[in-house]
Amino acid sequence: MGRVPGALQQTVDLLHKKLEQLGALKQQGNFSVDCETYHATATASGQPSKLLYVMHNSETPLSCMALFEGGPCLVADANFDVLMIKLKSHFQNAKGHKVECRGWKYRYSDFSIKVGTVTMNSSARGISAEVEYCPCVVPGDCWNLMKEFMQSFLGSNVPELPSVFTVKPEGLFAPSDCIDTMTQYLELFNKLRKLQMPGSNIRV
Amino acid sequence: MQREEKQLEASVESLISRVAYVKNALHSFIYKLENEYDRLTWPSVLDNFALLSGQLNTINKLLKNEKTPSYRSQVIIPLLLSPDRDDDLAKLTEQRVPVFSHEIVPDYLRTKPDPEVEEQEKQLSAEAARIGPEVAQKQIQTLNKLCSGLLEKLNNPRDEREAESSALRQNKPSFNPADTNALVGAVAFGKGLSKCRPPGPVAPGLPGQGPLMSGGPTLQQVTIGGGSGQQPSMGGPVSQQQGQPGKMPSSIKTNIKSASGSMHPYNR
Amino acid sequence: MEAPPVTVMPVTGGTINMMEYLLQGSVLDQALDSLLHRLRGLCDNMEPETFTDHELVYLLKGQQGNPFILRARRSLSHPTAPWHLRYLGQPEVGDKSRHALVRNCVDVATSHSLPEFLNEMGFRMDHEFVANGHIFRKGAMKVVVTKLSRILVPGNTENIERLSLSYLVELSVLAPAGQDTVSEDMRSFAEQLKPLVHLEKIDPSKQRH
Numbered sequence: 300m301g302r303v304p305g306a307l308q309q310t311v312d313l314l315h316k317k318l319e320q321l322g323a324l325k326q327q328g329n330f331s332v333d334c335e336t337y338h339a340t341a342t343a344s345g346q347p348s349k350l351l352y353v354m355h356n357s358e359t360p361l362s363c364m365a366l367f368e369g370g371p372c373l374v375a376d377a378n379f380d381v382l383m384i385k386l387k388s389h390f391q392n393a394k395g396h397k398v399e400c401r402g403w404k405y406r407y408s409d410f411s412i413k414v415g416t417v418t419m420n421s422s423a424r425g426i427s428a429e430v431e432y433c434p435c436v437v438p439g440d441c442w443n444l445m446k447e448f449m450q451s452f453l454g455s456n457v458p459e460l461p462s463v464f465t466v467k468p469e470g471l472f473a474p475s476d477c478i479d480t481m482t483q484y485l486e487l488f489n490k491l492r493k494l495q496m497p498g499s500n501i502r503v
Numbered sequence: 504m505q506r507e508e509k510q511l512e513a514s515v516e517s518l519i520s521r522v523a524y525v526k527n528a529l530h531s532f533i534y535k536l537e538n539e540y541d542r543l544t545w546p547s548v549l550d551n552f553a554l555l556s557g558q559l560n561t562i563n564k565l566l567k568n569e570k571t572p573s574y575r576s577q578v579i580i581p582l583l584l585s586p587d588r589d590d591d592l593a594k595l596t597e598q599r600v601p602v603f604s605h606e607i608v609p610d611y612l613r614t615k616p617d618p619e620v621e622e623q624e625k626q627l628s629a630e631a632a633r634i635g636p637e638v639a640q641k642q643i644q645t646l647n648k649l650c651s652g653l654l655e656k657l658n659n660p661r662d663e664r665e666a667e668s669s670a671l672r673q674n675k676p677s678f679n680p681a682d683t684n685a686l687v688g689a690v691a692f693g694k695g696l697s698k699c700r701p702p703g704p705v706a707p708g709l710p711g712q713g714p715l716m717s718g719g720p721t722l723q724q725v726t727i728g729g730g731s732g733q734q735p736s737m738g739g740p741v742s743q744q745q746g747q748p749g750k751m752p753s754s755i756k757t758n759i760k761s762a763s764g765s766m767h768p769y770n771r
Numbered sequence: 772m773e774a775p776p777v778t779v780m781p782v783t784g785g786t787i788n789m790m791e792y793l794l795q796g797s798v799l800d801q802a803l804d805s806l807l808h809r810l811r812g813l814c815d816n817m818e819p820e821t822f823t824d825h826e827l828v829y830l831l832k833g834q835q836g837n838p839f840i841l842r843a844r845r846s847l848s849h850p851t852a853p854w855h856l857r858y859l860g861q862p863e864v865g866d867k868s869r870h871a872l873v874r875n876c877v878d879v880a881t882s883h884s885l886p887e888f889l890n891e892m893g894f895r896m897d898h899e900f901v902a903n904g905h906i907f908r909k910g911a912m913k914v915v916v917t918k919l920s921r922i923l924v925p926g927n928t929e930n931i932e933r934l935s936l937s938y939l940v941e942l943s944v945l946a947p948a949g950q951d952t953v954s955e956d957m958r959s960f961a962e963q964l965k966p967l968v969h970l971e972k973i974d975p976s977k978q979r980h
Contacts, residue, residue: 339893340833351892367891374882375856381787381877382841385858389831389839389893677802677967682937684973686797689919689934691975693828693898696921696934 307416307423314414314428315403317452323407330404330413331357332427332484336396340389351390353383354481364481368489372478395420398488400427409434410448417491425491427484428453438464462486507572514571521565525558581608788948791859791876794961794970797937798916806940806967807905810914813963814907823847823903825928827886829894841894843885847901847928853880862975871954872972876945901931904938911953912960915941940968 319325337351354364363379366372373379383390402415413429430449435441442460449457463479532551535543565571586604593601600607615621631639688694798806811819825845830838844855860875881888886896904917917939920931942961944953961970 371884371887371891373884373888376880378877378879382858382879385877389833678798679937682935683797685935686919686939687795687973687975696898696900
């Protein structure tokens, strides 16, 4: 969900308030998700290569997730960042494209909620809300429940079932993993990045 | 009565002569140790020990002999103690005991161990009495087990060790420098590994030098994606991007295809 | 490519500038048991560890300069274990004061999607082999005794042929840059393996041809 930057904090506060009214408990500590963008300096074949995203999530602090948009993903340990330094003559870090998302964690019964502010180049660009239903690993089994829960504080802004799940070959019944979460964050970041005019009001 | 006395006398005499043998053997051994230590070989030291041990055994046998009267029942009483020098005594004892005084008699005629030894023995008996027979049995078994285990270890690899050292003695080479070079070249540049590769493999000066990484067993521990097993979903604009991720499976397939031409590792 | 300026790039985690100190040698098959026997005596008391790995060496070619090499390794005996991705820098062999070969080293544990991912990055597999053998440790030192096998049918790790009648023996330590004292320890350990194995600082570029 995106908002006029000036009103971002207001929206975040509103979401927090709604969650607290529901009875959700604020958890210790913040969460953060960040994303670096790399592009290949040149490929031997000459064809343009896709962008490589290297992401971190404070929920999996020892891991480093590397993704190609719509392509293969890799979960690695933190040394992958060091490897990217070694690879700098082949993959350049697009400095201006660093995206970060920071915010609070809430807990409501079996739901874990993370509301964060997305910043790009240290300017706020939008708000993210992550909802996780912890007891279940099969998205299709709990989607309706999650939708209902999200309606209680997002109102009409509840999204459809994330595409990462609908495109899985096994349909709705494949277990989700941390890459699914990061893919969703990446999609959100890329969407917010494309919003050139910060003045526009976006609806989901 | 007379017969018994004679028997006693005879046995004492033979005991004295046996002890004299031991004395002589000890004497010559000590002499060798002190004066010929530079030429003394280990086997000859062992010979000396064997001689002493044999003579002591003979004395033991003599004492246990049925015909030997029990010295234990004989009583010796010092009749006259004198602080003056006794030349006869000194001569008899090779100048070791010049006087028969009240100072030395208790030492030479005592029939019990030294007080300290007695004390130690008492402690040991107390200790032995304290632990029950079952515990004692157990300890004996443990000790036996340890000993036999040790013996086995000492006996078994002896053949191996001998084989190994004899191999070394024969100067059989245990390594081949040419093999070392071939193996180092293989892990560093894949030299000799893949014939399907075009010749003139990789440009010189590569960061190469094959690492034989430790592989599976020593892989450092990583937390890979703690989030698995949970089910996340995001509010917000997520769902609008359905089109793009929709390509995911097909693009993975393409990748596998392009990779599997000659080298995909999952072919097996 | 060596000694990169550490601060220019953002790094969230990981250990920068780790060096691998390495000594290499080999032992004939018939002397393997003697060597293992001796290593069991010299090394830390632990359960004997064996491994069977499949290593794939990938190259990334740029417009100019040397290709970038990465080594991907997976355990055949523990198929669910993470893959191991390794970068090795140019070895520093010139320094006579150091007893071991020293090179920059980055080890990354990764998920099983590594081959597809490397392909997407533009890497192409150059060669592959199977390595099996024994691992010993003594403090920070690691001794790996490896039989190398070539893969006859690409990708098929069942159909292999051993490369030589010897095992490769490697003694290595990972340490932050500048801790050259480790090479002293390695040398004295290597002394204890003589005359069974001679572990030396071998310049791999001399083995190329």
